Amino acid sequence: MSNKLLELKNLKTSFQIGDEYYAAVDDVTLTVNKNEVLGIVGESGSGKSALAFSVMGLHTRAKIEGNILFNGKDIANITPQELNRLRGDELAMIFQDPLTALNPLMEIGDQIAETLILHNQNMSQKARKERVIELLNMVGIPRPEYVYEQFPHELSGGMRQRVVIAIAIANQPELLIADEPTTALDVTIQAQILDLIRKLKNDMHSGVILITHDLGVVAEMADRIAVMYAGQIVEVADVHTLFENPKHPYTRSLLNSVPADGQDKLHVIQGIVPALQNLPREGCRFSERIPWIDATHHEVNPVLHEVTPGHFVRCTCHKHFYFPDKTKEAELHGNSRS
Ligand SMILES: Nc1ncnc2c1ncn2[C@@H]1O[C@H](COP(=O)(O)OP(=O)(O)OP(=O)(O)O)[C@@H](O)[C@H]1O
Numbered sequence: 416m417s418n419k420l421l422e423l424k425n426l427k428t429s430f431q432i433g434d435e436y437y438a439a440v441d442d443v444t445l446t447v448n449k450n451e452v453l454g455i456v457g458e459s460g461s462g463k464s465a466l467a468f469s470v471m472g473l474h475t476r477a478k479i480e481g482n483i484l485f486n487g488k489d490i491a492n493i494t495p496q497e498l499n500r501l502r503g504d505e506l507a508m509i510f511q512d513p514l515t516a517l518n519p520l521m522e523i524g525d526q527i528a529e530t531l532i533l534h535n536q537n538m539s540q541k542a543r544k545e546r547v548i549e550l551l552n553m554v555g556i557p558r559p560e561y562v563y564e565q566f567p568h569e570l571s572g573g574m575r576q577r578v579v580i581a582i583a584i585a586n587q588p589e590l591l592i593a594d595e596p597t598t599a600l601d602v603t604i605q606a607q608i609l610d611l612i613r614k615l616k617n618d619m620h621s622g623v624i625l626i627t628h629d630l631g632v633v634a635e636m637a638d639r640i641a642v643m644y645a646g647q648i649v650e651v652a653d654v655h656t657l658f659e660n661p662k663h664p665y666t667r668s669l670l671n672s673v674p675a676d677g678q679d680k681l682h683v684i685q686g687i688v689p690a691l692q693n694l695p696r697e698g699c700r701f702s703e704r705i706p707w708i709d710a711t712h713h714e715v716n717p718v719l720h721e722v723t724p725g726h727f728v729r730c731t732c733h734k735h736f737y738f739p740d741k742t743k744e745a746e747l748h749g750n751s752r753s
Pocket residue numbers: 430431439457458459460461462463464465466689690691
């Protein structure tokens with residue numbers, strides 16, 4: 416039996432701006448295996464959420480091209496009814512902001528129970544309530560009987576996020592997408608939430624896509640990591656390889672911008688991911704942020720190269736990349752803008 420749970424094949428998600436469509440996810444091919452946490456990292460605007468929303472079928476106005484194979488079945492263009500059946504059952508997502516994910520007018524317990532009904536309409540009311548209490552316990556919510564009858568605004572941010580997780584895991588999804596699940600939370604709660612996600616994977620052998628800015632979180636949680644820049648995957652490797660032997664200049668820059676033991680110089684990546692309409696669509700998309708690398712070192716049409724088994728890197732510029740000294744870099748960026 417195949418170990419592949421989700422296969423994205425040439426996924427392209429485009430948004431209309433004015434009269435044109437612009438791809439926020441641009442030809443992404445990626446696999447998530449069963450019992451695996453795939454971390455997706457990249458700066459704000461690189462397309463991580465657009466990718467996650469595409470898998471969940473949550474874009475209402477985007478153009479989706481390519482294939483999204485879930486257990487071998489293409490779900491890129493299935494009917495809303497079919498999608499609804501999958502969501503909250505086999506596919507679940509934890510959103511960045513728990514408040515927007517919860518219904519403010521509905522008691523917590525009823526919101527979780529509603530998800531259970533999706534999966535099993537014949538479950539008795541009593542069994543449902545017991546399962547909700549069990550889920551609230553699982554996600555570490557104290558006094559679950561009391562919280563059952565509370566409304567979202569009566570809970571702290573950490574507690575709300577636990578409720579969102581309880582809803583996400585209620586039906587033991589095969590694939591869980593967690594989009595910045597801990598960004599809004601303090602560090603202790605963060606660790607507890609991550610433990611819960613890990614437990615879900617271990618207990619249910621689910622596949623998990625963990626989207627985050629936080630390299631520390633992926634280092635701890637992910638089995639494999641995909642690095643995304645300007646709508647494209649620029650590097651994929653298992654977690655150990657990615658941290659020990661990063662290749663793409665963007666990955667190296669991201670890693671170099673995080674303080675590590677014994678490191679006295681940090682590299683700050685100059686510039687930002689360009690707005691969607693201004694993304695470079697030809698050549699190496701990262702080239703404008705490393706202007707000291709000679710243009711001839713970039714591929715004309717950069718593709719992912721398998722440098723060692725399972726380790727893919729886009730473009731050949733990584734072979735020539737180095738960090739310039741700081742003053743030189745500032746000068747180069749200044750010059751490149753003029
Ligand atoms: N509905 C939309 N309509 C138009 N443009 C959009 C839409 N959603 C996202 N975008 C654009 O697509 C690009 C990718 O956005 P996305 O939210 O996927 O990035 P991200 O990597 O998830 O960033 P963040 O970490 O801030 O969530 C951005 O340029 C964003 O402005």
